[in-house]
Amino acid sequence: MSGWPHHHLIDLARFSREDFATVLGLAQRFRTLPVSGGRKLPALQGRLVTTLFFEPSTRTRSSFELAARRLSADVQSFTPSSSSLSKGETLLDTVLTYVAMGADVLVVRHRCTGVPARLVHHLRTLGIRASVLNGGDGLHSHPSQGLLDLLTLARHFNPGDPGPRALEGRRIALVGDVLHSRVARSNLWALTACGADVVLCGPPTLVPDLFRRFVEAPPPGQQEDPVARRGRIEVCRTLEEALPGADAVMTLRLQKERMRQHLLSSLESYHRCFGLTHARLRLCGGSAPVPVLHPGPVNRGVEMSGALLSDPEHSLVDEQVLNGVPVRMALLYLLAASEVAQGAALDQSSLNPSSSRP
CATH class of the missing domain: 3.40.50.1370 (Aspartate/ornithine carbamoyltransferase)
Structure with missing residues (x-):
């Protein structure tokens, strides 16, 4: 993962062929590792992944949350119906609330095109380092x-x-x-x-x-x-x-x-x-x-x-559903671990299963 160039993931138009090779290679590696039961990878221990799904989802949300947990990350789940959006809070203020709680990666799904990209713009303007990962936006990208x-x-x-x-x-x-x-x-x-x-x-x-x-x-x-x-x-x-x-x-x-x-x-x-x-x-x-x-x-x-x-x-x-977890593990690892792993080879200890639960 040396030299991974993306701090956010909004679409695949910005991916080089080398970027695709990196994700596929890492996902294939995650797919072959034994991470069932209590055996978790400590790669993202201490990191916080927040899923903000403003649109219904089964496969995408579940596999992102499972992927984060298999990497030993902490996971927060946002549900619009029980949030302060019903009281008039803006989407940006909702996101900033989770950032203030320490979110390292924000997985955002929204029915309107361009929402994840606009969040990236706001976070950059505010100097916030949290990564945005597009979980699907309107007709634009998944x-x-x-x-x-x-x-x-x-x-x-x-x-x-x-x-x-x-x-x-x-x-x-x-x-x-x-x-x-x-x-x-x-x-x-x-x-x-x-x-x-x-x-x-x-x-x-x-x-x-x-x-x-x-x-x-x-x-x-x-x-x-x-x-x-x-x-x-x-x-x-x-x-x-x-x-x-x-x-x-x-x-x-x-x-x-x-x-x-x-x-x-x-x-x-x-x-x-x-x-x-x-x-x-x-x-x-x-x-x-x-x-x-x-x-x-x-x-x-x-x-x-x-x-x-x-x-x-x-x-x-069914194979697509199965592959969703290792692919999303790879994306979360590349974004959330980039701060500590850029410029180095894959950390062998962080990619070896741990026998204890996080």
């Missing part, structure tokens, strides 16, 4: 999900060395509501950085043509792209066009409000056109089983059939 998806695919393609090179030259299909998906945006930055070509598939209302150019320029406020050469992005309108040659397929969750916004006629018609089944997966070709991913929660019979979701030969959904 970096830890993009990274755990990347690890899941890398482990599938090259279990012995699940780094960025495992994705080079791969064709990955993303099917569904790309327009409203922060997961899709994070995956576009991650997959193309590792040399994968991405084909986006869905109706024009959910997959606008402008996504062909999504990674061609850095986002506002970023001077240049840290990746010299990215994979390509293609847009297709049918599964028959998108799936041939695909090495993996990720489906994206549909939301019922899209029908109220007249972006879909019905969930049934969507499944007839874009729902993934065993029969449609055969369009990919090849002799090896093609892996299927989904960030969850899955609408069975909409994004994919229940039979495909439950098929261990194809479905990597």
Whole structure:
């Protein structure tokens, strides 16, 4: 982790290929360490991780808190319904309250785009060193999900060395509501950085043509792209066009409000056109089983059939959930331990399990 350059994690557009390699390598290491029961890693002992989820979450929040505890960090959980927000306290004052309590890392999830980035700006202005880790903001970014998806695919393609090179030259299909998906945006930055070509598939209302150019320029406020050469992005309108040659397929969750916004006629018609089944997966070709991913929660019979979701030969959904913990352990370690570990190799003693509970 020598030279880790990021004090905050807002999106993956700022990640170099070396950054992806660092996270995947560390997550793979955490995944193989025995940390069950009372055996914890003392890496973040004395550090405080605060989860501020202003939006409902099951997998992300639970895995961040479990990841922090496995690293021996103390954990604070924020719940909006029982907070002073109901009394008129601002979001910033809420965050500053937890900073005053000693939070080292703030994992922030919010339904509005840009909230974590604005918090970073305020903390920098005030000279506060706490790190902000984006747990998902609006339609913008979900970096830890993009990274755990990347690890899941890398482990599938090259279990012995699940780094960025495992994705080079791969064709990955993303099917569904790309327009409203922060997961899709994070995956576009991650997959193309590792040399994968991405084909986006869905109706024009959910997959606008402008996504062909999504990674061609850095986002506002970023001077240049840290990746010299990215994979390509293609847009297709049918599964028959998108799936041939695909090495993996990720489906994206549909939301019922899209029908109220007249972006879909019905969930049934969507499944007839874009729902993934065993029969449609055969369009990919090849002799090896093609892996299927989904960030969850899955609408069975909409994004994919229940039979495909439950098929261990194809479905990597449970593997994604499993990989969420080591990936988030890696991110918390890189942010919270950076003050004491920058410029040094990984501290062997901090990454050896302890037999006592923190």
